[in-house]
Amino acid sequence: MSSVLSNYTELQELFLNISRNDNSDTGAKANGFWINMQRYDFFFMLSLLVKLFGHIDTVNIALQRKSLHLEEANKMISTLVTSITFMRNNLESFWGEVTSKCQDMDVDFPKLPRRRKVPKKYDDSINSTVETFTEVCDKYRRLYYKTMDTSISFLESQFKTQSFMFVNQPEQFLLEADYFPRSAAFKLGSNGQRSSCLSFHDTLLHRSDIELLTGPYWLNDTLISFHLNTYKGVIHESKRLLFIGPEVTQCLKVSPFEEINVFLDPLNAKEYKYIFLALNDSDIVETTGGTHWSLLVYCKLEDTFFHFDSSSGFNNHHAKVLADGLSKYFSPIAKSVFIEAPSLQQTNSYDCGVHLLCNVDHIIGVSKQCKSLRDIGLVNRMIVNTKRMEILGLIETLSERVNKNLMYIVCILSDLLYPLYTMHGIVH
Structure with missing residues (x-):
């Protein structure tokens, strides 16, 4: 249907030409299509x-x-x-x-x-x-x-439905139990080693995701989303910082201006002072993907978009496309300023995601003291070099919290759900 709409005028002309030049049943049908499209x-x-x-x-x-x-x-x-x-x-x-x-x-x-x-x-x-x-x-x-x-x-x-909610409730209890801050579902592999997965807020980490942190690998959208979600649990400043993950950022980048409010209005985005967007160079609508990460930050007080790219110029086009669309949303009267901010440059082909997350950490740390993001300086390279281990340590900490309480929760669930399973004929 989208192809029909985007080629509407061309299709009208095609059906009109066929109806005029073909006296057969095909011409009659084409005439009917042309009339309908009018x-x-x-x-x-x-x-x-x-x-x-x-x-x-x-x-x-x-x-x-x-x-x-x-x-x-x-x-x-x-x-x-x-x-x-x-x-x-x-x-x-x-x-x-x-x-x-x-x-x-x-x-x-x-x-x-x-x-x-x-x-x-x-x-x-x-x-x-x-x-x-x-x-x-x-x-x-x-x-x-x-x-x-x-x-x-x-x-x-x-x-x-009742069946969906019945099955969902035990899982939801595990994922959102108050014994730990919205992190759960960690389990042991058959060999006794930790495998998938860790659920934190809206992100589900699998073993394959975590393994990307252990070597010279490009961080995927799941890891980027996970780390951005960790800020939500420690930053309590009301309406100051908003973090938008790769999935929503991708939708904002490829959506027409008229649909941007569908994604941002539910987040009350106009009320925040700083908005962080995890940007990649993918042009595919359905998925995130891409080959390079960078960070786009909107500062409400300055009405300015700051683009932090660890491979200078690589994501410039994609950042400007996103900023142009968002500018009409945040500043409909006058176009917002776009600045390629100074950014520490990566020394390899795979640490762009690490630089993105380090830039987020850096901006959060100095934004209170600096009047403008123009003056925040560069990230320390030592922080970049140790960031993967820091994220692994964070995952380990969250996983240990789950491991300490998992058996206790399972025992409680067994006692609570056994009568329900018996009632629905799941067990006898």
Whole structure:
């Protein structure tokens, strides 16, 4: 559908040419397609479904991951429902956007449907239920809300079922137990050594992720997200620092300006003084990936984007694309300033992610004392050289907390859940 929408005018011309030059059934069908594409109803509904399915497809791809656990899936669906609800409350913006595009395309302007006469064989009671619209937008408002409400209702009916919640509750108890700060699910491998995994906030670390810290390997998006999530547990300054992980940053980079608020408004992003974005050079919509990490920081007080790149110039284009889109969101009147900030340069091809995290640490440490991020100086190279071991130590500490309490939790769960499993016929 997105391909149809992005090539709408070209398809109109194609169908019109076929209908004029082909007198067969193919020409008649092409004429029918061309007539439909001239109707505002068709264009409105196509635009709506492309916008809606864009969010649904992103979550659908994420739900196919083999490493996904129920709690993570539940959060994805909740976030999707929140996004659709937010879209539902922004009909006026969508209406204005679609209507303005009609002026540039061969699409009829919206108008009230012709009122049809009710056949005499129907009585007055039925006649009174015939739907009429007094304003041209009333019809499309009803269609818009019905589409959104149906989508939300379907998602909740599929993922908020009694069976889903029954299975999810034990897992959620393990992942969010108050015995340790939202970290859990650490387990032993068959050889007695620690293997996957550690769950912390919205990030699930596997053994393969942790092994990237032990050698000359490029840090993946999971490790970047994990480390950014650790700041949430130790930084309590209200509305000062906001950390946006690779997944959301990627969505912001590839999304049109009109959809940026869907990601940032639920985070109340405009209320924060500093916003940290983990940026990579990938152009793929569905995944993060890429070959190089850098850090983009927005300073609200200076209305300036600072780009910290450990391989100077490598991510400049991607950083400017992201900053241009966000600038319209944070500063709609005047374009925000973009600065390539001085950054310690990496001495190998794989430590860009480490530099990103060290830059975050450095900015957090000195931002209170410095009036501008222009004056923060460079990261100490010794800190970069020891960062991998620091992260491994943090993972070890969190894992030990889990290990001390895991057996106690399992015993409690066994006593609590055995009657429920017996009741549902899971055990006999």
